[in-house]
Amino acid sequence: MSAPDDERPPSPYDRRTTVILRTVTRLVVPVTLMTAVALLLQGHNLPGGGFIGGVLTVTALVLVYVVFGGSYLGETLGASGGLVAGYRALFAAGLGVALVSGLVPLVLGGRFLTQAVFFVEHLPLYGELEVATALAFDLGVYFTVVGALLVVVAEVGAE
Amino acid sequence: MALSVGCVVAPPLSQTAAVVALPFVGALLVPLAVRVAAERAGYAAAAVALVCLGLVTDLWRRGVHGTVSAEWIPTLDVAFALHVDGLALLISFLASGVGVLVFTYSAGYMHGEPGLAKYYAVLLAFMGSMLGVALAGDLVALFVFWELTSITSFLLIGHYSDRDSSVRAARKSLVITVAGGLFMLVGFLLLAWAAGQGGEPTYVIAALVDRAPELRATLGDVGLFVPTLLLVAVGAATKSAQVPAHIWLPDAMEAPTPVSAFLHSATMVKAGVYLVGRLRPLFLPAEASLVGAWTLVLAALGLLTMTVCAVLAVQATDVKELLAYSTASHLGLIVAGFGFAEAAGAEAGAFHVLNHAAFKAALFLVAGIVAHEAGTRRIAELSGLRHDLPITAAVATVACLSMAGLPPFAGFYSKEFLFDAAYETAHAVGGAAWLFPVVAVVGSVFTFLYSIRFAALFYGDRPDALGTVHSPPAAMLAPAVLLGGLVLAVTAAPQAFVDGLIGSTYGATVPGEAGGFSVPAPTKLSPPLVMSAITIAAGAVSYRGYGRLHDGLGGLLAARPALRANYWYDGAMASLPWLSIRTTPAVQTGLLRSYASMAVGATAVLALAGYVAAGVALPVPPGLGPGVTAAMAVVAVVAAVAAVAVVRAPSHVAGVLTLSILGSMLAVLYVLVDAPDLALTQLVVETLVLVLFLLVLHRLPAFYGEIGTARAVRDGALSLVVGATVAATVLVTTAADPNDVLATTLSERAGLPAEHGPVLVDWGGGGNVVNVVLVDFRGIDTLGEITVVAVAALAVLTLIRMRDRGETP
Numbered sequence: 001m002s003a004p005d006d007e008r009p010p011s012p013y014d015r016r017t018t019v020i021l022r023t024v025t026r027l028v029v030p031v032t033l034m035t036a037v038a039l040l041l042q043g044h045n046l047p048g049g050g051f052i053g054g055v056l057t058v059t060a061l062v063l064v065y066v067v068f069g070g071s072y073l074g075e076t077l078g079a080s081g082g083l084v085a086g087y088r089a090l091f092a093a094g095l096g097v098a099l100v101s102g103l104v105p106l107v108l109g110g111r112f113l114t115q116a117v118f119f120v121e122h123l124p125l126y127g128e129l130e131v132a133t134a135l136a137f138d139l140g141v142y143f144t145v146v147g148a149l150l151v152v153v154a155e156v157g158a159e
Numbered sequence: 160m161a162l163s164v165g166c167v168v169a170p171p172l173s174q175t176a177a178v179v180a181l182p183f184v185g186a187l188l189v190p191l192a193v194r195v196a197a198e199r200a201g202y203a204a205a206a207v208a209l210v211c212l213g214l215v216t217d218l219w220r221r222g223v224h225g226t227v228s229a230e231w232i233p234t235l236d237v238a239f240a241l242h243v244d245g246l247a248l249l250i251s252f253l254a255s256g257v258g259v260l261v262f263t264y265s266a267g268y269m270h271g272e273p274g275l276a277k278y279y280a281v282l283l284a285f286m287g288s289m290l291g292v293a294l295a296g297d298l299v300a301l302f303v304f305w306e307l308t309s310i311t312s313f314l315l316i317g318h319y320s321d322r323d324s325s326v327r328a329a330r331k332s333l334v335i336t337v338a339g340g341l342f343m344l345v346g347f348l349l350l351a352w353a354a355g356q357g358g359e360p361t362y363v364i365a366a367l368v369d370r371a372p373e374l375r376a377t378l379g380d381v382g383l384f385v386p387t388l389l390l391v392a393v394g395a396a397t398k399s400a401q402v403p404a405h406i407w408l409p410d411a412m413e414a415p416t417p418v419s420a421f422l423h424s425a426t427m428v429k430a431g432v433y434l435v436g437r438l439r440p441l442f443l444p445a446e447a448s449l450v451g452a453w454t455l456v457l458a459a460l461g462l463l464t465m466t467v468c469a470v471l472a473v474q475a476t477d478v479k480e481l482l483a484y485s486t487a488s489h490l491g492l493i494v495a496g497f498g499f500a501e502a503a504g505a506e507a508g509a510f511h512v513l514n515h516a517a518f519k520a521a522l523f524l525v526a527g528i529v530a531h532e533a534g535t536r537r538i539a540e541l542s543g544l545r546h547d548l549p550i551t552a553a554v555a556t557v558a559c560l561s562m563a564g565l566p567p568f569a570g571f572y573s574k575e576f577l578f579d580a581a582y583e584t585a586h587a588v589g590g591a592a593w594l595f596p597v598v599a600v601v602g603s604v605f606t607f608l609y610s611i612r613f614a615a616l617f618y619g620d621r622p623d624a625l626g627t628v629h630s631p632p633a634a635m636l637a638p639a640v641l642l643g644g645l646v647l648a649v650t651a652a653p654q655a656f657v658d659g660l661i662g663s664t665y666g667a668t669v670p671g672e673a674g675g676f677s678v679p680a681p682t683k684l685s686p687p688l689v690m691s692a693i694t695i696a697a698g699a700v701s702y703r704g705y706g707r708l709h710d711g712l713g714g715l716l717a718a719r720p721a722l723r724a725n726y727w728y729d730g731a732m733a734s735l736p737w738l739s740i741r742t743t744p745a746v747q748t749g750l751l752r753s754y755a756s757m758a759v760g761a762t763a764v765l766a767l768a769g770y771v772a773a774g775v776a777l778p779v780p781p782g783l784g785p786g787v788t789a790a791m792a793v794v795a796v797v798a799a800v801a802a803v804a805v806v807r808a809p810s811h812v813a814g815v816l817t818l819s820i821l822g823s824m825l826a827v828l829y830v831l832v833d834a835p836d837l838a839l840t841q842l843v844v845e846t847l848v849l850v851l852f853l854l855v856l857h858r859l860p861a862f863y864g865e866i867g868t869a870r871a872v873r874d875g876a877l878s879l880v881v882g883a884t885v886a887a888t889v890l891v892t893t894a895a896d897p898n899d900v901l902a903t904t905l906s907e908r909a910g911l912p913a914e915h916g917p918v919l920v921d922w923g924g925g926g927n928v929v930n931v932v933l934v935d936f937r938g939i940d941t942l943g944e945i946t947v948v949a950v951a952a953l954a955v956l957t958l959i960r961m962r963d964r965g966e967t968p
Binding site: 044045055088092110118119145155 | 835839840846853855915918920922924926929934938946948952
C-alpha cells in the first residue's frame with residue numbers, strides 16, 4: 001500500500017473506493033445513524049444507551065470518512081476546515097450537559113447526579129409518557145463520545 | 160489599656176472568619192483597584208488591612224477567648240476551627256497592623272515599579288494566610304494557611320521574576336519552608352492519631368492541649384513522643400530560619416524591601432515561633448523537669464541560631480543582609496525562650512515577639528529608605544546619613560538600641576527574661592547546662608556589635624562618594640516613625656503592654672492556667688543583670704575591633720566554604736539534575752513497547768502484591784457448570800484460536816483481521832450469556848477499532864521485524880503474568896458474592912414500582928438495569944469515564960498539533 005503521488009491526499013482511500021462501496025455507504029449510513037439515535041433513546045428500557053449510540057454514530061461517520069475522504073463531511077456540512085473545532089465543541093458541550101444535569105438536583109435540594117422520573121399524564125395519542133431525567137445525562141454521554149472519538153478519527157485520519 | 164479578665168467571651172465565628180477572609184477578597188479585587196487607581200491601590204490595600212486591624216482590636220477589646228468551629232471534612236474528623244487567645248491576637252495584631260504600615264509604605268516605595276497588581280494581590284493574600292495561621296484552631300487549617308504563607312512568600316521573593324538571583328532565592332525559600340511544612344504535617348498526623356487512640360480523634364488544638372498528658376503518654380508508650388516533637392520542630396525551624404535552615408532568609412532579601420519588612424521580619428518568619436508557642440503546652444508538661452526533650456531540642460536550637468546568625472550578621476556587607484541574619488538570630492532568641500521550661504523563658508518568647516516585630520520592621524523600613532534615597536545598600540559605602548535623613552536616623556537609633564538590648568529600651572527586658580531562664584536552668588541542673596547562659600551571652604555580644612554598627616551608618620563623617628540623598632516621601636517615613644514610636648511606647652511602659660496583651664500571650668504558651676507576669680525594674684543586682692552588664696561591656700570593648708572581626712569572619716567563610724550551610728544546599732541542588740540525567744535514559748527509552756511493559760507489568764505486580772498482602776485465597780472455579788452450553792464452548796475455542804492467530808499473524812492486515820475475529824467471538828459469547836448491552840458495545844467498538852486500524856495501517860511497516868529469543872521469552876513471560884493477574888482478578892472478584900443483595904436491589908430498584916406518583920426519585924424507572932446503573936445509580940462513575948474519553952481526545956489533539964509545531968520529536 002503506497003501513498004498516491006500527489007503531495008498530501010486528504011485520505012489515502014478516497015480515490016480508490018468502488019462504486020459499489022460508495023452506493024452501499026449511501027444506503028447504510030442513514031440507517032446506521034437512525035439506529036444509533038434509537039439506541040440512545042430506548043436505552044433506558046431496552047439494550048442501548050448513550051455510549052453505544054455514540055460509538056455507532058461515530059462508526060457510521062467513519063465509514064463516510066473512509067469511503068468519501070476526509071474533506072467530504074466538512075464540505076457537506078458547510079464547515080470545511082473547522083470540523084475538528086466543531087468536534088471539540090461537541091465533546092465539551094457533552095461534558096457540560098452531563099455535568100449540568102448532575103448539578104440541577106443540587107439546586108433543587110437533592111444530591112449530585114440524582115435522577116428522577118416524571119410521568120406526564122393525559123397526553124393525546126400517548127396517554128401517559130414517562131420522562132427520565134437520566135436521558136439528559138445520557139445525551140451528555142452521547143455527545144462526549146461522538147465528539148471525542150471524531151476528534152481522534154479526524155486527527156489520526158488527517159495524518 | 161485594660162483587659163477585663165474573668166469575663167470571657169466566646170469568639171464570634173463570622174467576625175473571626177471575616178478577619179481571615181477579607182484580605183483574600185481584597186486580593187481578588189486588587190487588579191480592579193490597580194486599573195482604577197494605579198499606584199494609589201496601595202492605600203486601598205492598606206484600608207483592607209486597617210479593617211482587619213479594627214476587627215482584631217474589637218476581638219481584643221471584648222476579651223474574646225476560645226475556639227469556634229464549623230464542619231469541614233467530617234469523615235476525616237477535620238473541622239474548620241478558629242481559635243482566639245493572647246498568642247493568636249498578638250500575631251494577628253502584627254499581621255494586620257504592620258500590614259497597614261507596609262501597604263502605605265509600598266505606595267511610596269513601589270513608585271513606577273512593574274507588576275503592581277500581582278504585588279498587592281499576593282501581599283494581601285499573604286496577610287490573609289498569616290491571619291489564618293494566627294487564628295487557626297485546628298491543625299489542618301493551620302497547615303493549609305502555613306503552606307499558603309510559604310507560597311505567597313515564594314511569589315513575593317520572586318517578584319522581579321526576570322532576575323536570576325530572585326528566582327533562585329524564591330526557589331530556595333520554597334524548597335526549605337515547604338519541605339519543613341511536610342515534616343510538620345506528619346507530626347500533626349501523629350498527634351491526631353494519638354488523640355484517636357484514647358478517645359475522639361480530633362485536630363482541634365484546644366482539645367489536644369486539654370488532653371496533653373494523655374497524648375504524651377500515648378506517644379511515649381510507642382516511642383513516638385520525641386519523633387513527633389522533632390517533626391513539628393523541623394517545621395517551625397525551617398519557617399523561622401533556624402540553623403541550619405537559616406540560609407533562605409538572607410537570600411529572601413531579593414524581595415522588595417516592604418516585603419522583607421512584612422514577611423521576613425514581622426510576620427511570616429514568626430509563624431515558626433508561633434507554632435512553638437502554640438504547641439508548647441502540648442509537649443511541655445506543667446510539672447516538667449527543667450531539661451526535658453522539649454528544652455534539649457528547642458532551647459539548644461534557639462541559642463545556637465541566636466549565636467551563629469549574630470556572628471554571620473557581623474560579617475554581612477549589605478544592610479539588608481545584616482538585618483536578615485539578625486532576624487534569624489532574634490527568632491533563635493524567641494525559640495530558645497519558649498524552649499526553656501522556666502516561666503521566664505516563655506515570658507522572654509512572648510515579649511520578644513512584640514519587641515522584635517517593632518524594632519525589626521522599623522529597621523527594614525529604614526533600610527528601604529536608605530537604599531531608595533542613597534542608592535546603595537553596602538555598609539562600607541554608608542556613613543553620616545543623619546545629615547540627610549535626620550528623622551530616619553532617630554528611628555534607626557531607637558530601634559538599634561532596643562535590638563542591642565540596652566537598658567532601658569524594650570529589647571532589654573525580653574533579653575533579661577531569657578538570661579533569667581538560662582541562668583536558672585543552669586543553676587538548677589548544673590554541668591553542661593551552664594552552656595545555656597554562656598552561649599546566650601556570647602550571642603548577645605555579637606547582637607550588640609551589629610546593632611551598634613547599623614546605628615553607626617547614621618553617624619560619623621559623610622563620605623564624599625555618597626551622592627545626593629533625597630528626603631523620603633511621607634508615605635515611606637510615616638510608617639517607620641510609627642514603628643519607632645511603638646518601640647518607645649513599649650520602652651516607656653512595658654508593664655502596660657504586658658497587662659494588655661503579652662500577659663495573655665504568655666498564658667497561651669504555658670500548660671495550665673496563667674494570665675500575666677510583671678516586668679521587674681532593674682534595681683538590684685541579679686544574675687541576669689550581671690549577664691547584661693557583661694554583654695554590654697564586652698560589646699563596647701570589642702566594637703573597636705569590629706572592622707577586623709568583620710574581615711576575619713568573611714575571610715574564614717570564604718576560605719572554608721564547607722562551614723556555610725549554603726555549600727551543602729547548593730551541592731544537594733546540583734546533584735538533583737545529575738541524578739535525573741543519570742536515571743532518565745533508563746526510564747524514558749522513547750519506545751512505546753517499554754512504556755507498555757512498564758505500565759502493565761507494574762499494574763500486575765501491584766495487583767498481585769495486593770492480593771498476597773490481603774491474604775486473598777484464590778477460589779477454585781467449580782468446573783464447567785450447567786450454565787455452559789456447547790455453543791459457548793465452540794465460541795470460546797474459536798476465540799482462543801483467533802488469539803493464537805493474532806500473535807502468529809505474518810502482517811498487520813492479517814493481525815487486525817484476526818483480532819477482530821477474537822472481538823466478535825467475545826460479542827457472541829455475551830449474547831449467549833444474556834448480556835445484550837455488552838454484546839452491542841463490544842460489536843460497535845470492535846467495528847470502530849477495525850476501521851481506525853485501517854486508517855493508520857499504511858503508516859506502519861508492512862511486516863513485523865524479527866525479534867530475538869530473549870525478548871520473545873521476556874515479553875511472553877510478561878504476557879503470562881498479566882493474563883494470570885486478570886484471570887485471578889476475575890476469579891477473586893466474582894467469587895465474592897454479596898449475598899445477592901446488590902443484584903436484587905439493583906434489579907428491583909431499576910424498574911418501576913407497581914404504584915407510583917407523578918415524580919419518582921428513588922427508583923430508576925427503566926427496564927434496562929445496565930443502563931439505569933450507568934446513568935443513575937453509578938452516574939458519577941460514568942461522568943468520570945466520559946471525562947476520561949474527553950481528556951484522551953484532548954491528548955491526541957495536543958500531541959498531533961504539537962508535533963506540527965515541532966514541540967515534540
